[in-house]
Amino acid sequence: MIIGYARVSTLEQNEALQTDALDKAGCERLFTDHASGAKAHRPELDRLLDVIRDGDTLVVWKLDRLGRSVQNLVDLMNLLQSRGVGFKSLTENMDTTTPGGVLVFNVFAAMAQFERDLIRERTNAGLQAARARGHKGGRPSKLGDRERARIRELYQSRALTVQEIADQYHVSRKTIYSSIKNTR
Missing domain, CATH: 1.10.10 (Arc Repressor Mutant, subunit A)
Structure with a gap:
């Protein structure tokens, strides 16, 4: 089954552009959220993840409609892959049901891991520099x-x-x- 997912950030926004494109792409079922992408749980995305099965394909109009961040997208993509679900993004022309799409996704995932490693490295360097200057991290004690x-x-x-x-x-x-x- 080809399943579409659309998301708009506010109730005032119209999802018609996305849903029209998803209909044209052959989606048999659509899930639409009216929620900020920053929210961890979006009701319709959660419902979609409950019903999607092995052999299905999830289609979105654009990648940023699905994930809150690169890491969130990679996590969702890994979840879909583990369930045997294909993924297509219409705007970015990404299709994990093809070898080229899998390659693009793997490059994408590697970049996300690289970004996490850089952040961790910079954070640790900053903490070490602060300690060297005598700064103690953490919340101050309420009691002396x-x-x-x-x-x-x-x-x-x-x-x-x-x-x-x-x-x-x-x-x-x-x-x-x-x-x-x-x-x-």
Whole structure:
């Protein structure tokens, strides 16, 4: 079965351009989302992924209508490939049901992996440079050394419950337990 997917970002936008092209491409069933591409879950895309089967072909008007990012597209394409589903993008003329289309997809996936590796490398270099300058990463502690020592005293004396100590210091019980554990 040839299944089409269209997406427009807002209710004011019209999906007719996409759906007309998908109809012309021979799509037997269409799924249309009215949602931002930035949303992780789009109801009609989720429904489509539930019904698509081995031997089906998913057709989109343009790649950016399907995925939120290069990585998201690669993940979706890998999911389709693992289910034996072909993929066509009309505007980019990409067709994974042909050897050339598979090659284009693999180059696309390699570029996405390269981009992830570069980001990871730059992030690690930035963190190392910050550490070398004495910057400590992470969220600042809500409690100082004096507060932790006092909390430990209160906890050991059993004068207050953990919840009462947490309320007194305006933190969660988990923070109290972590504080006690880290001062031993």
